[in-house]
Amino acid sequence: MTKLTELTLAEARDGLAKGDFTSRELTQQYLSNMEQGRELNSYIVETGDIALNMADKADEMIRAGNATGMTGIPIAVKDLYCTKDVHSCSASHILNGFKPKYESTVTANLWADGAVMLGKTNMDEFAMGSSNETSFYGPVKNPWRATKENGELETKDYVPGGSSGGSVAAVAAGMAIAATGTDTGGSIRQPAAFTGLVGLKPTYGRCSRWGMIAFASSLDQAGPITKTVRDAAIMMESMASYDVKDSTSVERTVPNYEHALTGDIRGMKIGIPKEYRMDGMPDEIEKLWQQGIEWMKDAGAEIIDISLPHTKYALPTYYIVAPAEASSNLARYDGVKYGLRVEGDGLDGMYKNTRAEGFGAEVKRRILIGTYVLSAGYYDAYYLKAQKIRTLIARDFAKAYEKVDVILTPTTPSAAFAMGEKSDDPIAMYLNDVFTVPASLAGLPAVSVPAGLSEDAMPLGLQLIGRAFDEETVLRAAQVLEHATGFSAKPKIWWGEK
Amino acid sequence: MAKYIQGATGEWEVVIGLEIHAQVSSEAKLFSGSSTKFGSEPNTQVSFVCSAMPGMLPVINEECIRQAVRTGLAMGCKINLRSVFDRKNYFYADLPQGYQISQFKDPIVGEGVIEVQLEDGSTKAIGVERLHLEQDAGKSLHDQHPSQTYVDLNRCGVALMEIVSMPDMRSAEEAGAYFRKIRTLVRYAGTCDGNMDQGSMRADVNVSVRRPGAELGTRSETKNVNSIRFMMQVIEFESRRQIDLLEDGGTVAQETRKFDPATGTTSSMRSKEEAHDYRYFPDPDLLPLEFTREFVDELAKGLPELPDAKKSRLVTDLGVSEYNASVLVADKENADYFEDLLGDLARKVGQNKAELATRAANWVIVDLFGALKKAGKSITESPISTQHGAELLALQVDGTISGRIAKDVFEIMLESGDNPERIVAEKGLKQMSDTGAIEAMIDEILADNQDKVEQYRGGKDKLFGFFVGQVMKKTQGKANPQVVNQLLRPKLDG
Amino acid sequence: MSVDKRTVAKIADLARIAVTEDELEPLVGELNNILEWIEQLSEVNTDGVAPMTSVVEVDLPWRADKVTDGGYRDAVLANAPESEHGFFTVPKVIE
């Protein structure tokens, strides 16, 4: 019999419904895997007691015939979500000890559907990072390690991507069926690609941001990280909702995303943007993309060349808009209401010491950049300019969607890299998000699907970007792609008992 | 007419601009559902949104939007169908978000002009630059603990309207008149209670001085002045201070100052020379605020008659004097009292309002306001209702009581709050109009005062008053004076 | 545009982050690298382009003027590093 923790979310749901096993049994196996995988550092806090409690309640729901797709499903929650009375610190020291007295809307939706919380996952501090190396709680290790020419696994550690690094590592290592992530510039899709998982960033406004610790308000979106596209569809339906407490949430009924997975994309128009063919892009990425195009063509889709002329400006635009918003969003961490306080000379001294000690280097860097680009005399040249280019980027997409239904691109310009490799060069690190950031700036739904392995057998992903609120088309295409890739690789287990 | 200040080296002109913060009348705060009630226990009217807990988001209160538009309409300003909320970033203990949500580039209300009346009877037009909506901050208490400041966030997030004037005022009197006018308008519109003791209205006072006709000088901004008297003191003090400074060859620093009511002086607020850089940018948690012309028109229809319109109606249609009309409309409650009373009176005696308005206005302003002022009461605390006031005046109009008796009845009403008709009946104060009885009384008085009758007939006309007085005295003021006159004159003239 | 030590110190002050003299120099380098990279945006012609104000095409939702929140002081103060008599407390501010 396969281990319960090898089941997909959909399989687990069906097994629970049939009574093959209980949520408590499923949860217990995950808790034991979590214990085995502690050296990956993917969880900041494990909430075993809460999980078993929730599992029992879920079993009750199932017995009573009130189950939904998520009932009894053990999931990991990114530390950025506020979970009532449970550690919620966005992996920052500045929120030291913070236990909110409220539950984020997205997690509340999941719990209402009977999902089970296994713990809070590690992440880049305040979601600022692409490698999960900026966490106050230490870096997360990718369960995947490259394979050397002699066929043996590398012994060095690889990054899982970021910022949802703990979430992807937990799912990839069998320590959660699925996980919540958040995506500001690629923080769901890039780590999903680095760990052979499906990561969906829905349309901005599809999920409520209420109770999500803000990084960049106009970009932040919640989304699922799962083993399969079907799993993403099931979990997305539970997470999404209109929320009167979030003024940017959109009032639209949440479709049954699983129903959209018809497996049929005949006649679907798929755009291939020429600007995503970048200088210095590794051959294997180019090849994978080409392969993806062939797969979609074989499935009956129509391939159309398109142009998104402002693509190259997306990343620098992002690195103005996101830090600017962050510099303001993070002003509330001042040692007064919650979290860390470090005394100093008077009130200002307390502020300065608290924030100097509470924030890590990358967060400080972004706060300083954000403060600078908003400051008197620079606002027009930086922030205003960036918001104008953002309009142009959104326009590029709008024009493209006059001709195509969905756009296919690589998710990342490379596979996961070794820990420490890029941590000294912020811009090299930022370049990880070059393919994911444009959709974020335009607020569009996008998914990363595992599509193959690199030369040294590390996972690679392809990205599908759709029209606003057309997650259904994105997921339908993604599932066809997933099927075509036949991707089934799993990381070889090197962690745990030696 | 320019009012210049004489300095040691010549004349100076003072230039004043006001930023008035008026608290919006609403049940809940601007972006959160907690209460705006005044005077509660610390931090009890605070939500997770007000206290800037991580992940909390603002959602706008529709009534605050309406109130801002109503105020804009009442001030005759342009209403902007699209406005934007910006973040004003700065750190302070009672600003939990680390920014204030305000409106910077695109306010909800644009330009307009306010006309104010000055003591010499002249009027002056003062420009309004804008009105924008913003969040109030919390309260810091510095005197509760030797080494700590206490922070109460109850006020934090309450909606404020910041009304910014043009630098159009030239004296403390003008600034006072402008502030009063704004206060009158928001109270008419019902958008702010204007209660200055509770901080519902306060002003940042910008003052600069210049040689007449010269370029604008550097201004100082005195923050949070919470009474009109203080505001006028600030202007007097600041203009004098700046003139002295300039005449001594110094320069005025552009700075924020605070007012000390105990000494009537202002002092610099920032110990450090710290330039503010608020880094305004549109709040990404909120979309632009948009509404239609119809929405604005609907609100305009719901506004009550405004003071300027009311005043001209009182003068033109009802014949109330300019002065009385100004006094009555300055406060909506006063005007309402007057109009209710006049309506009642007209109904009771079956006459036109216009025939009765002057009498009613005089009674309200002289008798009633005088008595209330003495008792330290406001019109809403008046022991005399509009119905009772109308009754009292009606009793005079129909001749039931004389003016003199009316004064006595009024005193009793103030004391007891009683109905005037009952007072008159119970105390037997009804006017005597029985000609037979009065005639008999006159005969008696004439007989008793033969010498005076002779003197009168000898040409001392003034004695007529003496005889009237005697009749009144004998009837304890109840004799109808007109009847007395009619009967007395032929008898005296013989 | 580039920043010098004085500017970085000023920004850090605005952002209320204590920065030691030793940290300043490396920060100047890092920030200038990023600013230089961002500089490429100046080549984009944005004449007549409206800045993006929101990615979603919806109207700002309005809520009714009702008291629906607050009244839970203990929960508000629960995470405060310091509080007393129902107040948050901070080092004394001398105005």
Ligand SMILES: [Mg+2]
């Ligand atoms: Mg001001």
Ligand SMILES: [Zn+2]
């Ligand atoms: Zn203000």
